[in-house]
Amino acid sequence: MAESLLGSVWVGIGATGVMDLWALVQRVAFGTPSLDYALVGRWLALMRDGRFCHRPIMAAPPVKGERLLGWLCHYAIGIMFAALLVAAAGPQWLHQPTLLPALLAGVLSLAAPFFILQPALGFGVAASRTPAPATARLRSVKSHLAFGLGLYLAAEVGARVWQ
Structure with a gap:
């Protein structure tokens, strides 16, 4: 159990790092904007006031520590x-x-941004209320495929380090 938990932390941090590296490459190489995580923090912080949905989140006042x-x-x-993933595939996957x-x-x-985050931030289900929904969706798919690749790469590194 402890091994699965530690492995999940390692793999999750590694995979998220790969996803962020992908976003950085996209921004630097192609000028592709990525999600401002301060907006996610603002959304979370405003939940304490009972506000779970925004139209859009950018209209809500900034919150200290949101980023x-x-x-x-x-x-x-x-x-x-x-x-x-570890629970579904089994701890041997690590x-x-x-x-x-x-x-x-x-x-x-992708279910998380498409059906929870984007609607809550005021962007609609699967970015349907954004100026270019298809482009936003494709960016999300690419980012989450990078996350999936990161899951695998982080697990491979972990498996080699902990042998």
């Missing part, structure tokens, strides 16, 4: 998805990771 809160939540969610379950987990993790 840090958003980034911490981003990594915590990555760890949670890694733990779900010792002998395979790419397909990791990529599948990355694709399934």
